[in-house]
Amino acid sequence: MFRIKQNPLLAKKLGFNRIVLLLVLIAMYCFFAIFAKNFVSYNRLLSAMNYAYFLGFLSLGVTFVIATGGIDFSIGPVMFCAAIMSGYLLTHYHWPLWLCLITSILIGAMYGTLNGYLVAYKSVPSFITSMAIMQMSKGVASVFTKAQSVSWPQLAQENGWYRNLIKTKVGNVYIPVGMIILVVVAIICAIILNKTKIGRYLLALGSNKEAVWLSGVNVKKWEMLAYIICGTLAGIAAIFFVAAYTTVQPGYGDQYNNEAIAGCVMGGTSMGGGLASISGTFIGVMIISILQEGVLAIGLNKNYQLVITGIIVIVAVYIDVISRKRKY
Amino acid sequence: MSRQIQNTPVSSNKSIIRRLGGQNLVVFLIVAALFAFFCIVSPNFRRYSTILSILDYSYYITLIAIGVTFPLITGGVDLSIGTGLICYSLIGGYLVVYQGWPVWAGMIVCVLCGALIGLLNGFLVGTMNLPPFLATLCTMMMTRGLGSICSTGLGIPWPTAGTEGGWFRTIFKLNIGDLKLPLGFLWILLLVALMSFILNHTKIGRYIIAIGSNKEATRLSGINTKYVYISAYVISGIFAGLAAIAYSAIFASVYPGTGAGFELEGIGGAIIGGVSMTGGVGSVTGTLIGVFVICILKTGLPFIGLQANWQQIITGIVLIAAVLIDLSRNVKKGK
Amino acid sequence: MGDIILTMKGINKSFPGVRALNNVDFELYKGEVHALMGENGAGKSTLMKVLTGIYKKDSGTITYDGKVVEFANPREAQQAGIVIVHQELNMLGHLTVAQNIFIGREFMKGIKIDDDRMNVEAAKLFNRLNINIDPTEKMSNLTVGKQQMCEIAKAISHDAKIIVFDEPTAALTESEVNELFEIIRDLKKKDIGIVYITHRMDEIKLITDRVSVMRDGAYVGTLISKDSTKNDIISMMVGRVIYEEPKTESKVPKDAPVVLKVENLNAGKSVKDVSFELYKGEILGFSGLMGAGRTETAKAIIGADPKESGDIYINGKKVEIKSPEDAVKYGIGYLSEDRKRYGLMLQRNVAENSTIANLENFLNGIFIDTKKENKETEKYVESLAIKTPGIDQLIVNLSGGNQQKVILTKWLVRNCDILIFDEPTRGIDVGAKSDIYKLMNELVKAGKSIIMISSELPEILRMSDRIIVMCEGRKSGELRIEEASQEKIMHLATMGN
Numbered sequence A: 001m002f003r004i005k006q007n008p009l010l011a012k013k014l015g016f017n018r019i020v021l022l023l024v025l026i027a028m029y030c031f032f033a034i035f036a037k038n039f040v041s042y043n044r045l046l047s048a049m050n051y052a053y054f055l056g057f058l059s060l061g062v063t064f065v066i067a068t069g070g071i072d073f074s075i076g077p078v079m080f081c082a083a084i085m086s087g088y089l090l091t092h093y094h095w096p097l098w099l100c101l102i103t104s105i106l107i108g109a110m111y112g113t114l115n116g117y118l119v120a121y122k123s124v125p126s127f128i129t130s131m132a133i134m135q136m137s138k139g140v141a142s143v144f145t146k147a148q149s150v151s152w153p154q155l156a157q158e159n160g161w162y163r164n165l166i167k168t169k170v171g172n173v174y175i176p177v178g179m180i181i182l183v184v185v186a187i188i189c190a191i192i193l194n195k196t197k198i199g200r201y202l203l204a205l206g207s208n209k210e211a212v213w214l215s216g217v218n219v220k221k222w223e224m225l226a227y228i229i230c231g232t233l234a235g236i237a238a239i240f241f242v243a244a245y246t247t248v249q250p251g252y253g254d255q256y257n258n259e260a261i262a263g264c265v266m267g268g269t270s271m272g273g274g275l276a277s278i279s280g281t282f283i284g285v286m287i288i289s290i291l292q293e294g295v296l297a298i299g300l301n302k303n304y305q306l307v308i309t310g311i312i313v314i315v316a317v318y319i320d321v322i323s324r325k326r327k328y
Numbered sequence B: 001m002s003r004q005i006q007n008t009p010v011s012s013n014k015s016i017i018r019r020l021g022g023q024n025l026v027v028f029l030i031v032a033a034l035f036a037f038f039c040i041v042s043p044n045f046r047r048y049s050t051i052l053s054i055l056d057y058s059y060y061i062t063l064i065a066i067g068v069t070f071p072l073i074t075g076g077v078d079l080s081i082g083t084g085l086i087c088y089s090l091i092g093g094y095l096v097v098y099q100g101w102p103v104w105a106g107m108i109v110c111v112l113c114g115a116l117i118g119l120l121n122g123f124l125v126g127t128m129n130l131p132p133f134l135a136t137l138c139t140m141m142m143t144r145g146l147g148s149i150c151s152t153g154l155g156i157p158w159p160t161a162g163t164e165g166g167w168f169r170t171i172f173k174l175n176i177g178d179l180k181l182p183l184g185f186l187w188i189l190l191l192v193a194l195m196s197f198i199l200n201h202t203k204i205g206r207y208i209i210a211i212g213s214n215k216e217a218t219r220l221s222g223i224n225t226k227y228v229y230i231s232a233y234v235i236s237g238i239f240a241g242l243a244a245i246a247y248s249a250i251f252a253s254v255y256p257g258t259g260a261g262f263e264l265e266g267i268g269g270a271i272i273g274g275v276s277m278t279g280g281v282g283s284v285t286g287t288l289i290g291v292f293v294i295c296i297l298k299t300g301l302p303f304i305g306l307q308a309n310w311q312q313i314i315t316g317i318v319l320i321a322a323v324l325i326d327l328s329r330n331v332k333k334g335k
Numbered sequence C: 001m002g003d004i005i006l007t008m009k010g011i012n013k014s015f016p017g018v019r020a021l022n023n024v025d026f027e028l029y030k031g032e033v034h035a036l037m038g039e040n041g042a043g044k045s046t047l048m049k050v051l052t053g054i055y056k057k058d059s060g061t062i063t064y065d066g067k068v069v070e071f072a073n074p075r076e077a078q079q080a081g082i083v084i085v086h087q088e089l090n091m092l093g094h095l096t097v098a099q100n101i102f103i104g105r106e107f108m109k110g111i112k113i114d115d116d117r118m119n120v121e122a123a124k125l126f127n128r129l130n131i132n133i134d135p136t137e138k139m140s141n142l143t144v145g146k147q148q149m150c151e152i153a154k155a156i157s158h159d160a161k162i163i164v165f166d167e168p169t170a171a172l173t174e175s176e177v178n179e180l181f182e183i184i185r186d187l188k189k190k191d192i193g194i195v196y197i198t199h200r201m202d203e204i205k206l207i208t209d210r211v212s213v214m215r216d217g218a219y220v221g222t223l224i225s226k227d228s229t230k231n232d233i234i235s236m237m238v239g240r241v242i243y244e245e246p247k248t249e250s251k252v253p254k255d256a257p258v259v260l261k262v263e264n265l266n267a268g269k270s271v272k273d274v275s276f277e278l279y280k281g282e283i284l285g286f287s288g289l290m291g292a293g294r295t296e297t298a299k300a301i302i303g304a305d306p307k308e309s310g311d312i313y314i315n316g317k318k319v320e321i322k323s324p325e326d327a328v329k330y331g332i333g334y335l336s337e338d339r340k341r342y343g344l345m346l347q348r349n350v351a352e353n354s355t356i357a358n359l360e361n362f363l364n365g366i367f368i369d370t371k372k373e374n375k376e377t378e379k380y381v382e383s384l385a386i387k388t389p390g391i392d393q394l395i396v397n398l399s400g401g402n403q404q405k406v407i408l409t410k411w412l413v414r415n416c417d418i419l420i421f422d423e424p425t426r427g428i429d430v431g432a433k434s435d436i437y438k439l440m441n442e443l444v445k446a447g448k449s450i451i452m453i454s455s456e457l458p459e460i461l462r463m464s465d466r467i468i469v470m471c472e473g474r475k476s477g478e479l480r481i482e483e484a485s486q487e488k489i490m491h492l493a494t495m496g497n
Helices: A010-035 A042-068 A075-091 A097-122 A126-144 A160-167 A175-195 A196-207 A209-214 A220-243 A254-266 A276-297 A302-327 B002-041 B046-072 B081-099 B103-127 B132-150 B166-171 B182-199 B201-212 B215-220 B225-251 B263-273 B284-304 B310-333 C045-052 C076-081 C097-101 C113-130 C146-156 C174-189 C201-207 C230-238 C295-301 C324-329 C339-343 C350-364 C370-383 C400-414 C430-445 C455-464 C485-491
Strands: A168-170 A173-175 B172-175 B179-181 C004-015 C018-031 C034-039 C059-064 C068-071 C082-085 C162-166 C194-197 C210-215 C218-224 C259-265 C271-279 C283-288 C311-316 C317-320 C332-335 C418-422 C448-453 C467-469 C474-481
Touching: A010 A276, A010 B166, A010 C332, A010 C474, A042 A075, A042 A175, A042 A196, A042 A220, A042 A276, A075 A220, A075 A254, A075 C076, A097 A160, A097 A220, A097 B310, A126 B310, A126 C218, A126 C430, A160 A175, A168 C430, A175 C082, A175 C113, A196 A209, A196 A220, A196 C350, A209 A220, A209 C324, A209 C339, A254 A276, A254 A302, A254 B132, A254 C004, A254 C317, A254 C474, A276 A302, A276 B263, A276 C317, A276 C467, A302 B132, B002 B284, B002 C068, B046 B081, B046 B182, B046 B201, B046 B225, B046 B284, B046 C210, B081 B132, B081 B225, B103 B132, B103 B225, B132 C068, B166 B182, B166 B225, B179 C162, B182 B201, B182 B225, B182 B284, B182 C271, B182 C448, B201 B215, B201 B225, B225 C034, B225 C474, B284 B310, C004 C045, C018 C034, C018 C045, C034 C201, C045 C082, C045 C162, C045 C194, C076 C082, C082 C146, C097 C332, C113 C259, C146 C162, C146 C174, C174 C194, C174 C201, C201 C230, C210 C230, C230 C485, C259 C295, C259 C448, C271 C283, C271 C448, C271 C474, C283 C295, C283 C418, C283 C430, C283 C455, C283 C485, C295 C332, C295 C418, C295 C448, C324 C332, C339 C400, C350 C370, C350 C400, C350 C485, C370 C400, C400 C430, C448 C455, C455 C485, C467 C485
Parallel strands: C018 C218, C034 C194, C034 C210, C082 C162, C162 C194, C283 C448, C283 C467, C332 C418, C418 C448
Antiparallel strands: A168 A173, B172 B179, C004 C018, C004 C059, C059 C068, C210 C218, C259 C271, C259 C311, C311 C317, C467 C474
């Protein structure tokens, strides 16, 4: 898909990859526009974007973790857990909405902290830790709500204003506020990753943890921070999930891990760590969102998308594996 | 010297007992203690029916745990077993219920599907060099989707006991008059014996351990590591297929979209049972005992008033604890 | 002595940037123990790896048992009867001794591996070799010496005609060495040809028939062991044309203060009771054979490896260094011998690699002051003559010498007062080498102090103001540059054998 002639500059290659990805995105949109009925409409696009918002936050978060050479399988269920618990506080205990939104983010951050602590300070392999956390977050959510699902208020209802976070009706037109927020957050992430010492240390330790450690950097602290960022963004994703889909049920959410990771890996973030691209992740997420909308539009169900995403990840990781083998 | 030669087999047995006995004994005591705890706290737990239900719910987890022991020993992991077993059961069940296939054929289909996904995993890991957790994560997603697609999104009720084809449920639970016999446990024991033999006494098992110990040295010894990886994952897949049969036999219906999380119970059981995350170490009997820690917790928690949901939290904690213990064990060894 | 069993003629082998073997000849008789000697990196192991099919030769012929052969992999060589006992152990720790010995060629009873027979065969083998090891013991439970014996037994069990021992005694105790020599004498009687790579002079007389010496990837000459002296061999080993003038006297002022003092440092098996002092403006050379404990000493000092005991004083003040973070805080920078593994962030660019140890200095709040970073990096790129298209070039695309300069830059940017250079010129070309020497001299002139660990004697003699020689984890001697010579260092480095 985006395999290219050997280019001396990996950095340039990343840029090239993004152009290819963008072409894939456009090609995919055209494909569905031709083969799916009524695909080309503003409403369709808005619906696809509903999916892109929460997935985008998840994917941006996990980009930081993968940049350090780790992985986080807990983001989907953690997002659900945050949405369920804060939603339950809102609907059953009548906490003010703003507090619930903050709580949601905090819950995400808390899971991220736990995850990061175990990985960085206790040397537990990240995929095992995060799978255990995934399981625990599912359990915590259903214990908290006694296994009930939680429905967040509709726009017309009391406390429904948070839904304007994804789209706001101005006159007769919906403005995709969510997209603006996602782009802003993505830009912030890109700045953090590329312009600040946080990002510098994360990419550095993803590239060679031993070397960074020998350079006198407290690598544990920074590694843990990556997971905290990831968790926090999962908490934000929760808000956008309920704003789009209203109801959250305990015990689910793990399929979104895979899609978030898929978006990230497709975008050129290397599983070996040390290379990450926020814009790549962004385009990757758009591809998956259009794909899922398109798959539904041509009359297939969600399950086909699981299979297709699985294959995409395999291809993307394989390309990563061979390009790393050739290089180093 | 001749004396030493004569003694060799004996001392080999001794060292096996010494090697595995310690850990297995401790885990066994934990199982016994957990069982005793629930018995004391909850009168209902003491019933024969409870023991039966612990066993009923243990079969499929035990089977995937036995299977995943092999990839774990190579130093990898197989995450596709949980959603996999549901997928295989859905496919097999769909053929039986909606396409009129005989039950035995459906069962064979389950195992074959498992072997096929195992083959795919082994290929991705062994030949394409993908990281095992990512490769099997992808097949996890794919099996989840495939299961639903093949069953057209419906829950599949395998034939109930007493109806035509319902005989397969007696494979795991035999009713003689009022007496219910947990026949499945016998099969588990036989499979444990078989897989122990394969792990410890055949070439493939030997090479699986060798790869987990030192992949490079194994390769230098002239062993084709690709095939060893593929075999390990195929074994895991076949056992996921067997687990699919066990699951179908115990539960009235199988629903698409479930199954995520089973793999953690299986992997957790194996690690508690002494399989090392870093590869090279593990035993099938250990896995069997380890799984029962999880199964008893799973069945017992509701009896002491904790909803079944707690069990997910407990699984997570137990898994992390087991890995931490494994890590500290390695640190000690390293010194 | 019997007939010739092996002739290697005109063997050439290059690795990217290095000519590892240059037209090497080698010859081995049946029933002969032929020692292969040379400094670290002289090409002994490479030659043997070419022989056993681990490396593919670029040119030259190998005649074995009268036939020209070319082995594609170690397995083919094994089947033909050439086996190698590696310096690094290739053991499978989780398997038993017998299982290790017969890995890949298990005895079968149907589909069952016949472990009993393997145990019996292994016991027989050990019995024949007079080694006392239980074949059913787990490999990881054995001492390193015993593991080595198992490797040797494994090699012998292949029915070999040629056995290559790559420094077999490095990890053995004295009694184990004697056992090994018994085995080797026994093998000799069976007309097996033995290549014996070693650093230990005294073993030459004890066990070998002939000695071939290699230097800088080339064959130097062959001596009859019993007619040659230790000095003959040493002068053959080190007798290269010294194009680098050795230092004749220390440039350190008499009254220079001690900047680093290490007292009775102990860490694991490889650092025993090491004490030394480093003066301001001094280059202190650390010499010794591979595995003498020099790198381990450095790592214990900077807190990368745990130390058991010992005190470290910096500028007279006792300090507690628990991690590299502490070491860098106290101004100690460590440049590792293994660049790729411990030094470079391959996927990142020159600037990022240069500033990683001192990022705090390039911050503007939490933002990185890229301008300042680039300016500083460019300054060093220029002054160190780092050949790179730009500072945003990924470091993986630079040559070894330039990579090394970037790592040096890292510590210069950090402005460390004490620098530990572990094999600073390993695997880099001559031009970059002399650049690095020049730089080191400038650094000490500017008041920095350098510990230089090096296995190249000419390098040690050219750069050091004072030399510490280590042997088997201990400091075996200290030489002022005025009194030092290659021969003296070699004597100290092989002391205690």
